[in-house]
Amino acid sequence: MALTPQTRQPLPGDSARFKQARLLLRGMVTQSMDFASATFDDTITRLRKHLFELADHSESSVRASHWLSAYNLLGRQGEVFKRSFLNSLRATLDEQAEAPLRPRSESLLAAGGLSLVDTAEQDRAVLLDRVSRPINAFYEEEVAPLTHRCGVLFGDDDPQLARNPVRPEVFLRAFMQGWEMAGLDSHATEDLLLSITPQTFFPLDVLYDALDRTLVKAGVAPKLQLRVRKARDTGVMPPSAFRQTQGGPSDDAKTMLWRQLNEEQQANLDSRDWGGAGFQDSILRIGQSAKEFLGKLSNMLRRPLFTGDSESAAALLPQPDPQFVGFLNSLQARALDEPQPIVVGDVDEVPVPENMLRAMAESDRVKEAAELDRGTVEVLAQVFDYVFSEISIPSQLKVVISRLQIPVLKAAMIDREFFFKQEHPARKLVDSLARASVAWAPEKGEDDPLYAQIEKTVQRVLSDFQEDLSLFTELLEEFERFLFESEQQVAARIEPQANDAATNEQFELALRTADECVHSRMAGREIDALLTPFLTNQWREVLAHAWLNRERRPDVWDRAVETMDQLIWSVKPKATPEDRRQLVSVLPTMVRHINVALDAIRWTGDERAAFTRRLIETHTRVVRAGVAETPADPMLQQAEEAAASSAREALEARRANVNGSLEDQYDEQAHGLSRNTWFDFIADDGSERRYRLSWVSPMRTRLLFTNREGFDAFVHSERDVARLLRTGRLRPVDVEPIVARALGALLGEDASDILNGSAQAGGPAATH
Structure with missing residues (x-):
């Protein structure tokens, strides 16, 4: 028997829903990537065993050769394929997470219902449909509640599996694309895909259960009203029966570890004060009120309150409540006393940053605070959500930067221009630390000078900041001086190579x-x-x-x-x-x-x-x-x-x-690259490292890439760089100011109007 949704809860305005849906979708993508990385090795082990058995019993010599080829390549080139698969999965999940936020008709059209595609693409679609059908049926009971909650999240009257951004077909598509991107045996692609069964693929029930619980904790339709309908006879053993007879793939060590990590995250969610308000009264309300608050604050700061006086509008706004500031001071002192995060090599042990402001926003202490202070907390919670979801910043440094939440909140309350002025000292420090963080490699450890300098800067803020914003300026100058001296060392190291080039x-x-x-x-x-x-x-x-x-x-x-x-x-x-x-x-x-x-x-x-x-x-x-x-x-x-x-x-x-002229957008992109642009680079052996463009020759025929210290240098021509961009082996890393990016993501199309102080009269940003 299978479960299908019957009703859905009403949602507030589309704008607020979509903004918060995007935030939750980012979290779902991150959670899915963590799951795929943790369970990949065990999945490949099971699949290789299955491929060998198929080849051993096959009556077709062609298929047997394809299965043996895949068996050998997955063994020898496992790491190469893993990177290709995870890169493809990330791109596919990002694409799927955006699709449901478009209008329904647009999403259906983009899905290919009325589009013209070549024969090869049609064959790929048919193959994916053929392979995913039994896996969809196998996980139907597990995926149905998640599909329903996604429908509530997107405002769908009739939730469908095709609109579920983490449905099994997404993982299968990434698996096929990863195989192709890794340059493995193209002749074996079809037989490899057809060999996949629910028992040899990722244990998706573990992921669907975790994602479903995450959405429940966020208040997305916590009580489902479901009706039972008879499932199709798929000829596939139900998941529960399979696990009873086989022990199940979910019992593998890494799968169990991932379960444990997820349960710890869920326990953390359980400990927070969500107020029992549900999705509409918590997450969506926070996002919508944050946007309205910024609109109001923008108008208040830019309204001419009087003439003939040099005092700014910001100085005339109510000052932070002393009792609330005292509460924040105690939290800051507690953060100073907390032990430092441990940097380890195992990705499964990387610490996860906690958004304290997100939990505070729903606490009674914040709800009782003045409107300006309460609104500042809510908006900063959204900003740090964005910071913590930025994949280019290593998780270890996200934890370090997360300790700035309370001091930055105090700074934003002292100077309300924080959200509208990129030159705000606290904002500039956060931007500078986040931008520099992309250059740190986890294998460098805590003793790396960059990590130590970022940690030292954060410690100074926690220990010294009370109400004088000049401390942020002082620390920013000190940090940028450190970066400048590091740059001088790099310039000296690359000078001989640059001169030769x-x-x-x-x-x-x-x-x-x-x-x-x-x-x-x-x-x-x-x-x-x-x-x-x-x-x-x-x-x-x-x-x-x-x-x-x-x-x-x-x-x-x-x-x-x-x-x-x-x-x-x-x-x-x-x-x-x-x-x-x-x-x-x-x-x-x-x-x-x-x-x-x-x-x-x-x-x-x-x-x-x-x-x-x-x-x-x-x-x-x-x-x-x-x-x-x-x-x-x-x-x-x-x-x-x-x-x-x-x-x-x-x-x-x-x-x-x-x-020759420029061929396509990748040639144009390569032609427009400038020094100090950061990239994730996939080498010929499949290893992935982060490099920056350290030097460009006058005629742009030589582009010199190095690591942060100026070592591991290699030179490419502009056309070589375009080719690497085209094939996905070179991916630019976004290092634009992260606070501005976070506010832009929060406000969407209204960002320019609100942040520049021109909120439309009559709208939520103009009401007081």
Whole structure:
């Protein structure tokens, strides 16, 4: 028997619902990613065992080879596939989390109901549907309540599995895309997907149970009214029966650990004062009132209260309640006494930051506070929700930064311009710490100078801040001085590589100039087959060196070009005695210049000797025009003509590569990158590291990437970077001011109006 939803609870306005739905969806995505990471290894172990058994009993040699290939690749390339799968799952979950927030008709259209897709994409959709159908049926009882709560969250009158952002098909799609992105055996893709069963895939009932309880704690339809309908006969053993007979995948060590971590998070939720108000009266109310509060505060701060007085509107607002400030001081002192978070290598043990302001917002102490203070708490709770959901900040440093919640709240109450002024000292410090945090790697540990400096800064705030905002300015200057000194050290480390790259770029530019010069001489002319390879290779290098020195020795460039012109002329037939006499007079000087130039580029050996011999033979033939000579070797002529043709093609290919236009948005993105942009980079071996763009050459043909300390350097061209962006191996990390991003996410389309003090009259932001 299966359960389906019958009714749903009404929701307040769409704007508030969607804002809070987005916050909860971000949490669901994070929770799902943690689950997938914790249970991945055990899932692959079960799947590999199943693949081996299938191959061993298969009557089809083709399928058996595909299953064995997948078995071996999942063993040898397991880490590569894991990273690809998790990256794909993150992108898929992010996409699915946004889809239900669009209008229903738009979501259905985007799902492909009326769109045109190519045959390959249709085949993929059919394959995913075929594989997901039995897994959907297997988890129907577990997923039905979650689908219903998601429907309440999105305001759907008729909740459907297709609108559940964590349905089984999402994990299967990420599994298929991860396999393809990892570059594993493409021929085995279909048979690999078809081999997946509910018993060999992720134990999704564990995830669905945890997510359902999370939504219940947030007040999303805590009491479901469900009716029973007969389930389809899927031919699949029910989950409960399977676990009774097999022990179940949920009993694996990592799955149990993930269960334990989730239960601890749920216990933490249980301990908070949610006020029993339910979803509409708590989470949604907090979000909507936060937005209304910002609108009111914006108008209050910008309303001309009087004229002829220099005192600001902010100074005229009510001061924080002393008793409430005393309560905050006690919380700040408690945070100062708390032990520091332990940084460990095991991802399962990474600490989770707690949003104290979120719990405070629903406490009686805050509910009894003045409206300005209460509103400040609610909005800052939303801001720190965003900070803690930012995946680019390591969890360990989120915990450290989380200890700033109370001091920042006090600072925002002292100066109410916190939400509207990016130059607010407390806000700038939070932005600076968050931006710097993306550069820290957990494997560096607590002894890393960056971690230590961030922790030291937070400790100073906790111990010293009472009401003087200048402390934030002082600490910000100190922290930025630390960052500047670190940057100076990095600049010194990368200087030799940057200088080498700049020199190589200059020489590459000189070679391009030489190519154009040679091309202009060869275009539309019959050039002797002997000269074409020489001019497009050795003499090209001579011209490039001359061009590099053109400012200091312009005569060298002029002589190199003149010598090239003389050489081309010298091998052409001379019809008159005067031309032949002129050739004889020119040859000594021309040959001397050629030899000096070739010595300078160190072209020696048999190849140069052979060229010189052939050049002498050609000049002799031209000077002795009309005198009977031994016919040229036809085999030699044929070889020279082939070499000349290849040299011309190589020249045109180089010119085409240089003069090519930008191909797509990734080329444009690469062209617009600037120094100090941070990236997550997936190396050839599948490992993922965080690097920054530390140096860009003047012509943007060399982009130097390093880690935070300036080591592990590697250089790519702009086109290489575009290719890496296109394939997802290089992903920019957002380091824009995080408070502004959080407020923008909270306010949505109204952000500009409210934060710039132009809330529309008559709306919630304009009512007092």
